[in-house]
Structures are given as C-alpha cells and as structure tokens.
Amino acid sequence: MKQIVMGILGVGRIGSLHADNVIGMPDIRLKSVADPFLEAEEWRSRGIEASLDPGLVIDDDEIEAVLICSSTPTHADLIERAALAGKHIFCEKPIALDPDRVRQTLAVTAEAGVKLQIGFNRRFDPSFSKVRQAVVEGEVGDVYLVKIVARDPAPPPIEYVQDSGGMFLDMTIHDFDMVRFLSGSEVEEVQALGAVLIDPAIGQAGDVDTAVVLMKLSNGALAVIENSRKAVFGYDQRVEVLGSRGGIEAFNELPSQVRVRSGEGERSENPHYFFLERYRQSYVDELETFVTCIREDQEPPVSGIDGLIPLLIGMAATTSMRENRPVRVPEPAL
Amino acid sequence: MKPTTVGVIGAGRIGRMHLQNLVHSVPDAFVKTVASRSIDSSWAEELGVPLALRDYEALLGDPEIEAVVVALSSDLHAQAICRAARAGKHIFCEKPVAFSPGPIREALAAVRDAGVQLQVGFNRRFDPSLLKLQQAVRDGAVGELQGLRIINRDPQAPDIEFVQRSGGLFFDFTIHDFDTVRFLSGMEISEVHAIGTTLVDPEIGTAGDIDTAVIAVRLANGALGSIDNSRESGYGYDQRFEAFGAQGNLAVDNVRPTTLSSSLESGVFVDGPASPFVERYREAFIAELRAFVGCVRSGEPVAATGEDALAAIQAAQAATLSRRENRPVELAEVDQQVSVGVSS
Numbered sequence: 001m002k003q004i005v006m007g008i009l010g011v012g013r014i015g016s017l018h019a020d021n022v023i024g025m026p027d028i029r030l031k032s033v034a035d036p037f038l039e040a041e042e043w044r045s046r047g048i049e050a051s052l053d054p055g056l057v058i059d060d061d062e063i064e065a066v067l068i069c070s071s072t073p074t075h076a077d078l079i080e081r082a083a084l085a086g087k088h089i090f091c092e093k094p095i096a097l098d099p100d101r102v103r104q105t106l107a108v109t110a111e112a113g114v115k116l117q118i119g120f121n122r123r124f125d126p127s128f129s130k131v132r133q134a135v136v137e138g139e140v141g142d143v144y145l146v147k148i149v150a151r152d153p154a155p156p157p158i159e160y161v162q163d164s165g166g167m168f169l170d171m172t173i174h175d176f177d178m179v180r181f182l183s184g185s186e187v188e189e190v191q192a193l194g195a196v197l198i199d200p201a202i203g204q205a206g207d208v209d210t211a212v213v214l215m216k217l218s219n220g221a222l223a224v225i226e227n228s229r230k231a232v233f234g235y236d237q238r239v240e241v242l243g244s245r246g247g248i249e250a251f252n253e254l255p256s257q258v259r260v261r262s263g264e265g266e267r268s269e270n271p272h273y274f275f276l277e278r279y280r281q282s283y284v285d286e287l288e289t290f291v292t293c294i295r296e297d298q299e300p301p302v303s304g305i306d307g308l309i310p311l312l313i314g315m316a317a318t319t320s321m322r323e324n325r326p327v328r329v330p331e332p333a334l
Numbered sequence: 335m336k337p338t339t340v341g342v343i344g345a346g347r348i349g350r351m352h353l354q355n356l357v358h359s360v361p362d363a364f365v366k367t368v369a370s371r372s373i374d375s376s377w378a379e380e381l382g383v384p385l386a387l388r389d390y391e392a393l394l395g396d397p398e399i400e401a402v403v404v405a406l407s408s409d410l411h412a413q414a415i416c417r418a419a420r421a422g423k424h425i426f427c428e429k430p431v432a433f434s435p436g437p438i439r440e441a442l443a444a445v446r447d448a449g450v451q452l453q454v455g456f457n458r459r460f461d462p463s464l465l466k467l468q469q470a471v472r473d474g475a476v477g478e479l480q481g482l483r484i485i486n487r488d489p490q491a492p493d494i495e496f497v498q499r500s501g502g503l504f505f506d507f508t509i510h511d512f513d514t515v516r517f518l519s520g521m522e523i524s525e526v527h528a529i530g531t532t533l534v535d536p537e538i539g540t541a542g543d544i545d546t547a548v549i550a551v552r553l554a555n556g557a558l559g560s561i562d563n564s565r566e567s568g569y570g571y572d573q574r575f576e577a578f579g580a581q582g583n584l585a586v587d588n589v590r591p592t593t594l595s596s597s598l599e600s601g602v603f604v605d606g607p608a609s610p611f612v613e614r615y616r617e618a619f620i621a622e623l624r625a626f627v628g629c630v631r632s633g634e635p636v637a638a639t640g641e642d643a644l645a646a647i648q649a650a651q652a653a654t655l656s657r658r659e660n661r662p663v664e665l666a667e668v669d670q671q672v673s674v675g676v677s678s
Contacts, residue, residue, distance in 0.1 A: 141568070142533065144533045144534075144546050144564060145546065145548070145562055145564065147485075147562060149483075151578075191527050191529065191550070191662070193525075193527060193550050193552060193558050193662075195480075195552070195556050195557070195558055196556075197478070197480045197556060197557065197580075198480075198580070210480055210481065210557075210558055211558070212481075212550040212558045212559070212560050214527060214529050214548050214550055215529075216529055216531075220531060220533060221531075221533065222529055222530075222531060222546060222547070222548045222562075223548075224548045224550070224560050224562060226481060226483065226558075226560055228480060228481065228578065230580075231578070231582075231583065232580070232581055232582055233582050233583060236583065242487070242562075242564060242567065243568075244533070244534070244566075244568065245568055246567070246568045246569040247567060247568075247569060247572070324662050325661055325662070326660050326661065
C-alpha cells in the first residue's frame, strides 16, 4: 500500500516525539518538518526536509497530512491553512483557548472535508482504552461513578503557567476528556475547588496548583477529578469506573516490576516520571489510528468537537472555582 | 482487679456483634445484662449473659452495671445516652448519636453533668491500617497534607426499612468518612460540596434518600479532600484511603479475606474486599470496646468523643444542604443553625 506522506509543524518536545514515532511507521513517510527554532541540519541528515516556514509544508502538494505540534496560539491558524490546502490534520490539544475561535476552525475543516484528529493521547493508552472497552461491553454495567487522579511530578515554569489558560484548561482538560471517554456521557455541571498549596507564585499568577472537581453527567452518573501540580513520587495517573455490576481500575505504571524487600518493608519503583514515559505507547497508537482513518475514510475517534467540549468544561470549572458555585456546561453549539 | 460490669442496650445486628465481642474478646468486661425489645433469651444465655430484658430502664436501674453499650436504632441514641448518663453509667454509643446537633448537645450536656465517659462508635479510628495512616500523617511522613481521598462503598444496598430510619446516606454512612477526614488530618472541615443521586435502587430515591454521592471538602489548612460513596458496589465492601502531601502519598488498600492469587487462562484473580463491615473492621470493633473499657477503668479520655460525633453530624448537615441547594456550604453556616432536615 502506498505510504501516506506527512509533514510536521512544530518540532519541540512533543513534535520531535511524534517525528520519531512516525519515522518508525511503515505506513507513513515523513517528508518535511517546519519550526522557527529547528536545527535544519539534524533533520536533513535524517533525510527529512526542514524549514523555518510552515508554508513550505502546507503548500507541498505531495503532503497529504500534517501534524500540528507548534505552540498553542498558532494551532487554529495552522489548522485553517492546512485545511484550505486539503491536508488531513492531527493537532495537539488545545485547538485554541477561545471557544469561538475553535468553532471557526472546526467550520473551516468541515467545509474543506479533511480529517481532524485532536491529540487526546490518553484515550489510546492501552490501560485506559481497556477500561473504556470494559464499560462499552457492559462489564461494569450502568456507569455510576468515574474517578480520576491526575498529578504531575512537578509544576511547570511560572512563565508557562501565566500563558496556560489556567490549570483547568491546561492540565485538567485531559481529565475532562477522559471522563467523557470512559463514561460515554457528557458533563452537564461542574463544581470545582482549587487551592494553592505547592507554590505561592502560581497563586500570584492567578492560577491554582491543587484541585478537586465534581461533575454531574448526562447519563445521571457522577464524576470526580483530583489534580495536583506536584507529586514528588512521579506521575500519578489512575482512573476508576464504578457501575452496577462492579468496578474497574487502572493503576499507575512502573518502569519495572522490581520489588526490594528489606527490614523496612517492601519497596517497588515509583511510577513513570512524566507523560512522555507513561504514555509512550499512546502516542504511537493515536497516530496509527489517524492514518487508518485517512486510509479508510473514517471519522477520527477524537474529532474536532472533542477538542471543543473539554474547553467548555474547563471554562465552566474555572468559573465555578472563582465564583464558588456549580456551573452548567454550555452546549457546544457548532 | 474485677472486670467492669457492662450492659448492652439493643440487640440488632450491631448490638449482637458488640455483645459477642465483649464476651469473647474483652477480658476486662463482664456482660451482665442485655436489653432489647426483640430479645431471644436463650441466645443471651448461650453467650453466658445472665439477664435478658425487654426494657432497658431496668438495666439502667441496676447499680452493679458500670457501663452500657448503646446499639439501638439511630433515632433512639441520644435519648438513651441522656438516660444512661443520668443513671451514672459510662456510655459507648453507636454512631450517629443523632441526626442534628441539638440532641447531641443535650446528650453531651447530660454526660458532662453526670461526669461519665462517652465513646462514640467511630470504629475506623481503631483499625490498624487507618491508625498507621493517621500516625504517618501526624509524623509528617508526607510533609504538609494537601489532599485526602476516601472511597467508601457498601457491598449491597440495605433494605428500605433501614434506609427510612437511617437518617439518610450522609448521616448514616458518610458520617464515618467525615469522621475519618477529621481523624486522619487532625483538622476540621471548613467547607463541603456534595453531589448525590439515586442510581442503585429507585426505592431509595422514593424514600427521599440517595445511594451514590461524591463530596469534596476543604480543610482548615486549605487542603482538599474527596469522598465517594455507593450503597452497592456489587463486588464487596470497598474501603480505600489516601493521604497526599508535599512529600508523597500514603494509601490504605482494601483488606482481602485471603491472600490467594489464582493465575488462570482468563486472568489473575485475587479475593475481593473483606465484606461486610463486620468482617473488614473485625479487629477495630474489638479494639474500640477494649479501649472503651480501658478508659472506663483508668479514667483516661476516650479516642472518639461526643464532640467528634457533633463535628461529623455538622459535616453531614452541610453536605445535605449543599446537595439540596446545589451550592458549597461552609461549616460555619451549619454551626449557626439549630437544625437542618435530614433528607430531601
């Protein structure tokens, strides 16, 4: 079968990770990358065209699909340009921090008739997708409760916090997507509690570093997310679904299964340090799914609306926390 | 030194358990009398309890009895405490003491006036794992506390008659979790956000109660906590606890009846959680009575006080108000109210 020719816009940390994965995939040929800060020689030595200008990728007729991994403020513009050029698009989350801007972008991609997949990679994590599968197959019966613990190992730099849109839009947005994914239901109402317990500078930047978010779902179930920007023992990522027939839970993954026994007790390794290690496989699987959707002309399982809805939930959570009241999540209204 | 003479008031499920524990596992106690409207005297006789009465007034009138264990239905607790205190008995009372602060305050006043001991049946405070967790938090094992997680799910929904007399999920069930939050953190709850619904059994909804809930709490030091409850997990009595802090996370997992692990073609299987609560907290139920009898004998303060019961009830009230009015409720708001209805 003919390879899909691809380009990557933005090859920072996550773009480089995708590039490495794509290079190893027989179904894809990575033709070129563009990034204003890239080291062109490094890419060229790997046989990949490199430029500072995304236009050179977008206007390349041979390229069928692009991965947008640039900084968040550039996502919406690049999606629209790529869509108008007829490229299928995989874009990292979020599309934009303004829902209206997201809606415009989705309208442009719909009009262009191209695929758009959003980088909610955790849906492709083998453990979490297994939890979802168990829910779909009725193993837990009717869903009663979705629980998520998501804690980062360390807070990001304060400059990042300032431009992140706040913890709910930057970090919890993955968990909002996970609640929707695992439950197969929409979030109707949120109640968010936040606190600054880790770094006062985060509070001075107007953000929080610790949160608990309660949610009512459209199927009648409840959900709760617990977040912290700093877990000293590593990346704490657990999900659990309780239903009428029982429960299912995905635990933290450890780099090895080694246990050390001593007079002080038993010790195993800490969880993986952060997302690049913990979700390594999900980044491969999400791109394979994207390619399959292009080849078989299917709608990607994480589509544009899945990029919009968690943003609306995150904004509702932010309002809820600031005004200390439950807030309804508005309809996505495309 | 001769054993402390004890009377047991109420011989339902939990009263019978306490009585058996006193007889078999608390050597410093001698159960002289059990009083229950539905008493089976041959059962008491078999356990070596000399007297079985239908009315507990006569039990309270017996000058030989130094201490009583109150295990009536919850709506009768506060009155029994008052009467026992006036009769000069030390009291162990099951939770909840009452469904609103008023009767609890009256009971506490009666206890204070009589100069007797009152211990409330917050059994988890005596569970070896939770005690160790509490000590680790107190010793700063994870630095300053930032979050608590409690998962508390019953294996099977109680029958509807029980639900109707229980005072509602927050007062009957979550009450343990509110106390556990206070016990583990050593802090007061300052704010409660509660959402709840009926997913297990529509009859519970018809009875004005809920069977599924998630509650977020804010603690006095700013830490956040979450509690989730279900009246029916379908897989056992799910009891998990975590304390998250600046230096790490502490977790207490479910206790399993055996450690058998079966690796089969269809997967690896281990026992589900120990169920029901009398199994999971078997040691704690014995330890709380030993501690109570010990305090009666030594005069030392008890580890689960009437004030603890009052604080837990106020949190349950705040949760009820929060759920009913769909808004966060500060504990200070409830503290000023005389009474909030039990269920909506």
